[in-house]
Amino acid sequence: MERTVTQTSNSEMQACIDACLSCYQTCLGMASNHCLTAGGRHVEPEHFRLMLSCAEACRTCAHLMLIGSAIHRHQCAACAEICAACAASCEQVGDMDDCVQACRHCEKTCRTMAA
Amino acid sequence: MERTVTQTSNSEMQACIDACLSCYQTCLGMASNHCLTAGGRHVEPEHFRLMLSCAEACRTCAHLMLIGSAIHRHQCAACAEICAACAASCEQVGDMDDCVQACRHCEKTCRTMAA
Amino acid sequence: MERTVTQTSNSEMQACIDACLSCYQTCLGMASNHCLTAGGRHVEPEHFRLMLSCAEACRTCAHLMLIGSAIHRHQCAACAEICAACAASCEQVGDMDDCVQACRHCEKTCRTMAA
Amino acid sequence: MERTVTQTSNSEMQACIDACLSCYQTCLGMASNHCLTAGGRHVEPEHFRLMLSCAEACRTCAHLMLIGSAIHRHQCAACAEICAACAASCEQVGDMDDCVQACRHCEKTCRTMAA
Numbered sequence: 001m002e003r004t005v006t007q008t009s010n011s012e013m014q015a016c017i018d019a020c021l022s023c024y025q026t027c028l029g030m031a032s033n034h035c036l037t038a039g040g041r042h043v044e045p046e047h048f049r050l051m052l053s054c055a056e057a058c059r060t061c062a063h064l065m066l067i068g069s070a071i072h073r074h075q076c077a078a079c080a081e082i083c084a085a086c087a088a089s090c091e092q093v094g095d096m097d098d099c100v101q102a103c104r105h106c107e108k109t110c111r112t113m114a115a
Numbered sequence: 116m117e118r119t120v121t122q123t124s125n126s127e128m129q130a131c132i133d134a135c136l137s138c139y140q141t142c143l144g145m146a147s148n149h150c151l152t153a154g155g156r157h158v159e160p161e162h163f164r165l166m167l168s169c170a171e172a173c174r175t176c177a178h179l180m181l182i183g184s185a186i187h188r189h190q191c192a193a194c195a196e197i198c199a200a201c202a203a204s205c206e207q208v209g210d211m212d213d214c215v216q217a218c219r220h221c222e223k224t225c226r227t228m229a230a
Numbered sequence: 231m232e233r234t235v236t237q238t239s240n241s242e243m244q245a246c247i248d249a250c251l252s253c254y255q256t257c258l259g260m261a262s263n264h265c266l267t268a269g270g271r272h273v274e275p276e277h278f279r280l281m282l283s284c285a286e287a288c289r290t291c292a293h294l295m296l297i298g299s300a301i302h303r304h305q306c307a308a309c310a311e312i313c314a315a316c317a318a319s320c321e322q323v324g325d326m327d328d329c330v331q332a333c334r335h336c337e338k339t340c341r342t343m344a345a
Numbered sequence: 346m347e348r349t350v351t352q353t354s355n356s357e358m359q360a361c362i363d364a365c366l367s368c369y370q371t372c373l374g375m376a377s378n379h380c381l382t383a384g385g386r387h388v389e390p391e392h393f394r395l396m397l398s399c400a401e402a403c404r405t406c407a408h409l410m411l412i413g414s415a416i417h418r419h420q421c422a423a424c425a426e427i428c429a430a431c432a433a434s435c436e437q438v439g440d441m442d443d444c445v446q447a448c449r450h451c452e453k454t455c456r457t458m459a460a
Contacts, residue, residue, distance in 0.1 A: 017255070021251060021255075025247070025251075025292075025296055028293070028296045028297065029296045029298075032296065032297045032298050032390075032393075032394055032397065033298050033390075036388060036390040036393055036394070037390055039388070043381060043384070043388050045377075045378075045381040045382055046184060048377075048381055049182050049183055049184035049186075049377055049381070050184050050186060052182050052184075052377065052397075053179050053182050053184045053186050053187070053190075056175055056178050056179060056182075057175065057179070057189075057190060059175075059289075060171055060172065060174075060175040062255075063171050063258070064168050064171060064172070066255055066258045066259045066262065067164050067167050067168050067171075067258065067262045068164055068259075068262050068263050069161060069164035069165050069167075069168045071164075071165060071168050071196075071197050071200050072168070074172075074192075074193040074196040074197055075172060075193050075197070077189075077193060078189040078190050078192060078193035081186070081189040082186050082189055082190070085186050132370070136366060136370075140362070140366075140407075140411055143408070143411045143412065144411045144413075147275075147278075147279055147282065147411065147412045147413050148275075148413050151273060151275040151278055151279070152275055154273070158266060158269070158273050160262075160263075160266040160267055163262075163266055164262055164266070167262065167282075174404075177370075178373070181370055181373045181374045181377065182373065182377045183374075183377050183378050276414060279412050279413055279414035279416075280414050280416060282412050282414075283409050283412050283414045283416050283417070283420075286405055286408050286409060286412075287405065287409070287419075287420060289405075290401055290402065290404075290405040293401050294398050294401060294402070297394050297397050297398050297401075298394055299391060299394035299395050299397075299398045301394075301395060301398050301426075301427050301430050302398070304402075304422075304423040304426040304427055305402060305423050305427070307419075307423060308419040308420050308422060308423035311416075311419040312416050312419055312420070315416050
């Protein structure tokens with residue numbers, strides 16, 4: 001039987017909100033503290049912009065789920081793509097394991113909510 | 116010849132940022148002032164949630180374009196869908212012409228940037 | 231010996247970030263779900279505006295602490311005042327215990343960080 | 346006769362909203378484009394954190410005025426202080442004239458609204 005949007009449980013949505021707010025905190029905190037202090041490839045423009053963009057997309061994704069309109073699934077779809085791009089950039093830069101892990105987990109939960 | 120992302124001009128992006136911030140201000144301002152004061156169908160839960168969700172999605176869409184990573188196009192795609200849903204809800208409620216107009220314009224510029 | 235800003239521990243700041251994000255989620259979630267569904271005094275304009283304002287101020291307060299500039303203390307001072315006003319409004323409306331508790335706790339931790 | 350909060354005109358508030366959203370766009374746009382590309386002292390951690398903090402404080406200040414609760418004056422007070430600090434940092438770094446100007450103007454309109 002096909003899974004439908006209305007079958008999403010509250011606990012699944014709360015898990016996605018938690019993943020988004022965790023990824024938001026990790027991306028913003030690491031960009032502003034780890035990356036700015038480390039310098040070099042950590043402040044390479046496109047990498048840093050992806051970190052800031054991912055933090056913002058995740059924060060907004062949690063926001064739309066908290067508001068509770070079914071429209072949130074479009075934001076979840078966008079957030080999953082942005083998390084995937086940020087994780088890939090962090091892997092390439094290296095020494096960003098916490099961020100890679102947070103982005104991969106957030107991407108996964110967002111894809112489920114976007115379905 | 117096919118249009119590519121890199122051919123997006125700065126002026127097109129600035130026009131989309133302007134449309135997003137205008138739609139954000141209209142949705143949030145009308146929800147919090149016009150709708151809460153009018154009451155009745157204007158505070159029907161799903162309509163009001165769409166207004167708040169649209170304001171947030173538009174604000175974040177402008178944010179990602181200002182950051183300047185190419186990843187913004189995913190947010191633009193999500194924002195276009197959310198604007199379309201908010202415009203439809205505002206048309207149904209009625210007496211929300213400014214919001215319908217702002218959402219339709221924002222939807223259109225976001226679809227261009229998402230392409 | 232007098233306490234100075236630089237003596238604020240990381241764990242105190244993390245506790246304040248947690249309190250802000252918790253209050254943000256409670257205020258936005260209750261406004262959009264509990265209040266819009268309950269109607270009546272729960273959607274009285276000034277009460278509802280305070281709920282939305284408190285959610286936003288708390289979210290931004292966490293944001294500035296995550297960024298890590300010492301300037302966050304001005305945001306913490308503003309957030310404490312807004313939380314106090316939201317808690318008072320929720321007490322007056324009634325049936326908003328979770329929100330009163332979240333606001334009071336966030337107010338307290340923000341006052342410490344603002345000192 | 347003493348000026349009171351309720352005597353603030355709508356046009357004064359709209360001017361402050363405009364100044365906040367303009368300062369937000371200038372700070373975020375210059376941080377993410379000018380500063381990350383220029384490097385050197387432009388990505389010195391505390392300067393860059395102030396730019397991001399100022400962008401966020403301004404954006405939220407506009408948000409609370411759009412919501413329309415009288416509580417916004419606390420956010421305006423915080424925003425004025427943060428704009429002043431960001432302007433000073435930009436002057437010290439140099440080659441940031443647009444940002445200095447936007448911050449000084451936003452600081453001034455916020456002080457008026459906070460009074």
